[in-house]
Each structure stands twice: as C-alpha cells, then as structure tokens.
Amino acid sequence: MDYSISTEDRRRLERLAEIGHDEFRPAGLRADRAAAPLPADDPFFERMLALGFGRTAWRPQGATADDATRAPNKAGSAVAGVLLAEEGAYWDRGIGVAMCGPGLGESPVLGMGTPEQKERFLSPFLAPARPVWGAFAMSEPGAGSDVAAIRTRAVRDGGHWILNGAKAWSGNAHRALWTVVWATVDPALGRGGHRAFVVERGTPGFEGHRIEKKMGLRAYESVSFFLNDCRVPAENLLGGESYYQSRAGFKGAMNTFNAGRPAIGGMAVGIGRAALDESVRFARDAGLWGRQRVRDRIERSRRRLKSAMLLALKAAWMADRKIPNAVEASMAKAAAPVAALEACAFGMELLGMTGGAGEHLIEKLHRDVKALDIVEGTGQIQRIVMARGLVKLPN
Ligand SMILES: Cc1cc2nc3c(=O)[nH]c(=O)nc-3n(C[C@H](O)[C@H](O)[C@H](O)COP(=O)(O)OP(=O)(O)OC[C@H]3O[C@@H](n4cnc5c(N)ncnc54)[C@H](O)[C@@H]3O)c2cc1C
Numbered sequence: 384m385d386y387s388i389s390t391e392d393r394r395r396l397e398r399l400a401e402i403g404h405d406e407f408r409p410a411g412l413r414a415d416r417a418a419a420p421l422p423a424d425d426p427f428f429e430r431m432l433a434l435g436f437g438r439t440a441w442r443p444q445g446a447t448a449d450d451a452t453r454a455p456n457k458a459g460s461a462v463a464g465v466l467l468a469e470e471g472a473y474w475d476r477g478i479g480v481a482m483c484g485p486g487l488g489e490s491p492v493l494g495m496g497t498p499e500q501k502e503r504f505l506s507p508f509l510a511p512a513r514p515v516w517g518a519f520a521m522s523e524p525g526a527g528s529d530v531a532a533i534r535t536r537a538v539r540d541g542g543h544w545i546l547n548g549a550k551a552w553s554g555n556a557h558r559a560l561w562t563v564v565w566a567t568v569d570p571a572l573g574r575g576g577h578r579a580f581v582v583e584r585g586t587p588g589f590e591g592h593r594i595e596k597k598m599g600l601r602a603y604e605s606v607s608f609f610l611n612d613c614r615v616p617a618e619n620l621l622g623g624e625s626y627y628q629s630r631a632g633f634k635g636a637m638n639t640f641n642a643g644r645p646a647i648g649g650m651a652v653g654i655g656r657a658a659l660d661e662s663v664r665f666a667r668d669a670g671l672w673g674r675q676r677v678r679d680r681i682e683r684s685r686r687r688l689k690s691a692m693l694l695a696l697k698a699a700w701m702a703d704r705k706i707p708n709a710v711e712a713s714m715a716k717a718a719a720p721v722a723a724l725e726a727c728a729f730g731m732e733l734l735g736m737t738g739g740a741g742e743h744l745i746e747k748l749h750r751d752v753k754a755l756d757i758v759e760g761t762g763q764i765q766r767i768v769m770a771r772g773l774v775k776l777p778n
Pocket of ligand 1: 521522524552597758759760761762767
C-alpha cells in the first residue's frame with residue numbers, strides 16, 4: 384500500500400498547518416470559552432473565504448481541471464483527505480465543521496443529484512462573494528444510530544412534496560442556504576423508502592430552528608428543527624423522479640458515511656496528537672520526563688494513535704481505488720476516537736488541576752473528542768457493522 388500524496392496536497396497540508404496555528408486554534412478557543420458557535424458574520428469566515436475555504440469540489444460541465452483553486456482543506460485523494468482532516472483537527476475540530484461551504488450536504492448532492500441539481504445547489508459555492516453554508520439532516524429525536532427508523536414523512540402533492548417531521552443535531556442548519564433533509568416516502572419500506580430533499584432556507588414550514596448546547600465542538604451550531612407541512616418543489620428531490628423509482632435512497636446516505644468515516648478517524652487522531660503534545664510539554668516543564676511510568680503512557684498513546692491512523696489511511700486507500708471499504712472505514716471510525724480519548728484522559732490525569740481548572744487546552748480537547756465517538760455512527764454501531772461484515776451479513 385502506498386500512502387504517498389501529490390506535491391500539491393503536500394503543500395496544502397503545510398499551508399493548513401500554518402492556518403491552523405494562526406486562525407483555527409484561536410477561533411476555536413474563542414467559541415469554546417464563549418460556549419457559543421462563531422456567529423455567521425464573524426470576520427473569521429471572511430478571512431477563511433479569502434484564503435480559499437468555503438468552496439465546492441463540484442465544477443460545471445466542461446470546466447478545466449483547476450487544482451490551484453481547490454480549497455486548502457479539499458484533498459485530491461481520500462488518503463490526502465485523511466491527512467488534511469488530521470492536521471485540521473489537531474488545531475481545532477469544531478472549526479472544521481463550522482467552516483463555511485456546502486459541508487456534509489455536498490456529498491449527497493454530488494453523488495445523487497442530477498446535473499441540473501448540482502448546478503443549482505452547488506454553484507453558489509463555486510466563487511462565493513460572502514460566506515455561505517449547506518447542511519445535512521438525517522438524525523431525528525427518535526432516530527440516531529438506527530437511521531432506518533427515521534419518521535419524517537414525504538408525501539407527493541402534484542408538483543410538490545409535503546414534508547412533516549422533526550430533525551436533530553444538524554450542523555450549520557440555521558445559517559445554511561439549504562439543508563439536505565432525509566425523509567421516508569413509506570415507513571413500511573424501511574431503508575428502501577428513504578429519499579433526500581434539498582430544503583431551501585425560507586421555505587414555509589421549515590421552522591423552529593434551535594441551536595443545541597454541546598459539551599464540546601462548540602464552534603459550530605448543532606440545530607434541531609421542524610418540518611410542518613413543508614412544501615418542497617418536486618425538482619428538489621435529489622436524483623429526480625427516476626432516482627425515486629430506483630429506491631436507492633438509503634444506499635445514497637450510507638455512501639455519504641462510508642466516504643466520511645476514514646476522515647473522522649483522522650480527525651480523532653489529530654485531537655489525540657494535540658493532547659499528546661500537551662502531555663509531553665507538561666511532562667518536560669514539570670520535570671516528570673524522567674519517570675518511566677509517564678514515558679510508558681506517552682509511548683502507548685502514541686502507538687495507539689499511529690495504529691488508528693494507519694487504519695484510517697488503509698480505508699482511504701481502498702476508497703481511492705474504489706475497493707468496498709465498509710468494514711475498514713468502520714474499523715478506523717471505531718478505533719481512532721478510543722485512542723484519542725485515552726490520550727486526552729491521560730493528559731487530564733498528568734496535568735492534574737492545571738488541566739482541570741478549565742483554562743487549559745487539554746480540558747477542551749477532552750470534551751471535543753467525545754463528540755467524535757458519536758458522530759457518523761457511534762463506536763458501538765461501528766462494531767456491529769464490523770461483526771456483520773465478518774460473518775458476511777449485509778450492512
Ligand atoms: C457533535 C454532533 C454533530 C452531529 N451532526 C449531525 C449532522 O450534521 N446531521 C445529522 O443528521 N446528525 C448529526 N449528529 C447526530 C448523530 O449522527 C447521532 O447523535 C448519532 O447517530 C447517535 O444517535 P443518538 O444520539 O440518537 O444516540 P442513540 O442512537 O440513541 O444511541 C445511544 C447509545 O446507544 C448505543 N446504541 C444504539 N443502538 C445500539 C445497538 N443496536 N447496539 C449497541 N449499542 C447501541 C449507541 O452507540 C449510543 O452509545 C450529530 C451528533 C453530534 C454529537
């Protein structure tokens with residue numbers, strides 16, 4: 384296996400480290416201490432836009448390859464994506480999600496949208512004059528891990544679909560231009576009944592947006608909202624009518640996740656590496672470096688983080704070659720947050736009240752990393768996926 388990346392991606396990685404140091408970490412700390420997401424009009428986002436963030440990977444038909452205009456965090460391969468995710472999260476994971484751009488909503492539009500839908504929903508992210516966001520809403524108050532259990536209903540009414548239901552934890556959905564909302568056309572069909580609708584900001588019945596409190600990753604908004612007789616034009620059904628007939632909805636959603644899991648693994652490793660750096664610095668400054676037990680714990684943390692990173696890179700390497708990677712992606716997603724949690728917990732232990740007093744980075748990292756164990760399928764759910772894969776049951 385070859386985990387090397389292009390010269391362009393290598394440069395992007397170096398640039399991200401600079402931006403992470405100068406911008407991500409200070410902005411993430413600012414939001415965390417204020418216990419509130421960075422406001423949409425925070426000058427931080429304008430600066431990020433100027434640096435090339437906040438753009439889509441989509442290009443209009445016939446556009447020439449323009450590697451140089453790709454956003455600093457958009458990689459040329461899945462392997463480079465894991466490395467960039469790791470570096471970004473090292474500086475601040477919450478900022479990575481808060482970042483303007485189409486976000487998690489981009490993948491279903493790219494993967495399932497018709498050419499017209501891609502143009503309509505992604506062109507605002509080609510060269511935006513101001514920061515704009517997209518969002519993704521699958522989870523519901525009664526359906527988190529078991530996404531097949533979503534209850535938001537979509538019923539056809541002439542040239543529209545009427546959506547009714549409630550969604551939870553959707554990142555950036557309050558400020559987003561549009562949100563990809565998953566609904567079922569027939570609960571009796573289970574996963575086969577799932578469809579994705581692009582619900583645009585201001586659509587009547589798309590309402591009650593509430594920003595939830597979170598223990599970590601506070602830099603971005605996690606939003607609950609309602610769909611009350613929300614009339615969505617038929618042309619906003621992702622993939623259009625033919626896709627609707629093909630009943631491939633759930634597969635579309637799972638493709639979003641399989642693509643994202645190795646990167647989530649990378650992000651967890653990035654947070655763990657930041658925690659480890661804090662522990663090493665403290666051990667040196669406090670004269671604890673000579674103690675064998677301290678060195679042992681640091682070595683163990685580093686080894687586990689490295690192993691988790693290799694799992695994430697392997698899953699990404701397979702994705703780059705279009706080799707089915709559901710099990711490997713789950714392994715990476717299950718292993719990395721646990722390794723990172725251990726690195727953070729060790730840091731808290733080592734720093735004692737210096738870390739626990741609430742002003743030290745280690746304490747924020749400890750809160751941030753827990754959320755990564757939950758997003759895009761909890762550790763328990765990944766273990767179920769892996770076990771089913773081992774006995775060759777479909778997932
Ligand atoms: C920071 C953050 C950001 C998020 N962003 C988004 C977003 O942008 N869009 C979106 O749609 N959702 C988002 N989510 C929601 C996330 O996907 C769900 O929280 C996640 O799927 C878990 O669902 P739940 O919280 O309802 O927990 P539950 O599903 O209720 O699970 C509770 C516990 O039970 C365990 N469990 C559940 N089922 C089983 C089982 N069969 N066997 C063993 N254990 C089980 C779980 O592992 C977990 O530990 C976000 C969540 C967080 C925390």
